[in-house]
Amino acid sequence: MEEDSSSSSSSSSNLCKQVPLDVSSFVDAFVDFSATGLFFPQNSNPKTSSPPTSPPQTRHPSPPRLLAIGDLHGDLDKTLQALSLSGIIDARSLRWTGGDAVAVQLGDVLDRGSDELKLLYLLHRLKLEAERSGGALLTLLGNHEVMNVDRNFRYVTPSALREFQIWADWFQLGNSMKSLCQGIETPEDIFRGIPRKFPGIREEFHAGFRARIAALRPNGPITKRFLSGNPAVLVVGDSIFVHGGLLPEHVDYGLDKINEEVWDWINGMGGRLLPAFLTGPNAVVWARRFSQEQEKKCDCSTLEHVLATIPGARRMIMGHTIQMAGINGVCSNQAIRVDVGMSRGCGDGLPEVLEIVGNSDGLRVLTSNPVYKRDRFNAKSKEAGEKVGLGMLVSDHGLKQLEVNA
Template identity: 55%
Template sequence: MEKPTTSATCQQVPNLLSSFVDTFVDFSVSGGLFLPNYQNTPDSNAPVSHRNDENTPGKFKTRYPSPPGRLVAIGDLHGDLEKSKQALRLAELINDSGDWTGGSTTVVQVGDVLDRGGDEIKILYFLERLRRQAVKAGGEVITMNGNHETLNVERDFRYMSESGCEEFRVWAEWYRVGQVMKCLCEGLENPKNIFKGIPSSFPEIDNDNEAVVQGFRARIAALQPNGPISARFLSKNATVLVVGDSVFVHGGLKPEHVYYGLEKINEDVRDWLNGLGENYTVKKFLRYADAVVWMRDFSDDSTKKCDCSALELLLSTIPGARRMIMGHTIQENGISEACENRAIRIDVGMSKGCGDGFPEVLEISENSGLKVLTSNPLYRDKYLHRERKGGLGLLIPEQGPKQVEVKA
């Protein structure tokens, strides 16, 4: 009796099978999330001309007009999913189930999702899910690359936590399961081996600990240029962003960055993350102390160390720019400003791996008024704000001075 073949059937349903396997793996590694695939909503693997996507060549959307609704900025998350959700709830952007409730709000997360915590992959999936839900509701979730994203792509794992290593090891196990499932069907092309060429031992780790070795290898595989995580998630991130009159960058900018072209920087980083090789931006603007993801010229929490004249010159090179909003440097006393609100620093070290600070987020209103939403219990009401057009309206504490440095 002739052995039956499934090839004809497989040829009819390869996309369906592949989609099922991908959904199964996504659900398993994300902590139980389904990524909604709304009609006319960008899918993480489908090119969409008007939005940033890892498969879309050409121009990267770098400049956005002032949003019709609120504009909210969130600092470094560093592998802490619970604190990430607390920050989003603080701004009334998600409900208790983690679903988008922000309507037409535009959210910018300024990078450093990776390192120091054990929920790095889960946060990437969670933000992707919110991005799709937000678009459906008329909002926007824009994510950015920080120095810890670029460090990991370059195999620098010095800030990886033990739990972060384990999360990537588990991801690799599920990824392999998905590969095996796809190989069962003759109608599907066998997936590539993402671990090809990756060493089986490393001088910087305990090679007697098999789980650590496999987590290390998985992290390289996932985050190397054109890796499953770097291409799918990080390549869609902006490295420099302009929304209305606010410039967003993880570390900071210099005039030479602007002269080279903000759009070109984003395109270069995207191409590098998609495995197209190193380019001018990667070699000149992503490494060293004055890189766009590394510099601290304007993010140091000491006002005296911020060169306001240099910042003013920099902002003058970007049409319509009024302020620069940065992460990267932890503000021990919460979101801070310098140079009459020209420099806004929003990394508050909220992750448990960075000091377990109180979540805070920045809200920018249509008239450029700035407000800080905080979960710090020193403040009597986290939704009571001092409105001040053009000023940084901080919450009023129960004890101490009547206000916390409000500038016009």
């Protein structure tokens, strides 16, 4: 009898210890769904489902299939079209279907649109699902992520401020719920140190500004969860990925060192000042040295030097600068530019995705633009959009998506 009582007491004790964790997880799921309409997969790898605890990995091996997706700028519909076009999500369930493919999104998820938080949550869930399938979704920091963490909101839209205000209301409610449960550490006030009023800003936007600062400041809850694992530069197989451009001084400084210092800053450990390589026209997230659409304006000699100093690198893939003629390559396809301005708030272009199979020179553009079925596939001159050497594939599925979402 004593043994049964002891066993029952032990079981009850373990259950009580588990209750705070279960309550906390339930509240987090409740807040996630209430703010964005998304749930996250169960039994995810704790290393990927929790905020990262170390700087992101700079180098990754070459995958069987590699995809590059340009700037998204808060447009959920266009993002879903691009992801569906690439074949890595199911358009109905919004689940990862890419298997062991690796997709790289080159930053600028924030600003100019109204679906920023929905995009951050969706990309995060796809990362978890990709990891479980043996693939990966890797996201870079763009200049707009850097600006927002640095409290520069000049490109934010009123609807995006409202989205953050709604998130903050649910997040605070979740914290209040957690504070009622004994055993859960009392959550910090996310608005600590943030003023209620902002001179020069219309009063109707003050709550949204407070919420955005609270969410996105260094080590803020959204920054920590969705942005802190984003490197500024990434090497996958023989391809370098960077939002703006990688210059000789960046390589000399060290790619790992850049990512480590970005990690320190975005997690609130590097002080308020931005690292030097994130500011100015030659910053890794701002440079346009290799992004001019005309090849004669691209600094091919500097690009060759940069690639030569990174073992195994054959090409640099960049976002940041809208390419009116679509994804293209110059300097013998050593510079690939993938920002097609797909967001309705920034160009309203048709989605395109770059595809690389293995360490191949056979680069291919997955496009939903029917014009390219006639002209682009057989481009012969450099005036025809600088597309020489890039194969094209027009996706019928992509065209159907456009018709559905028109």
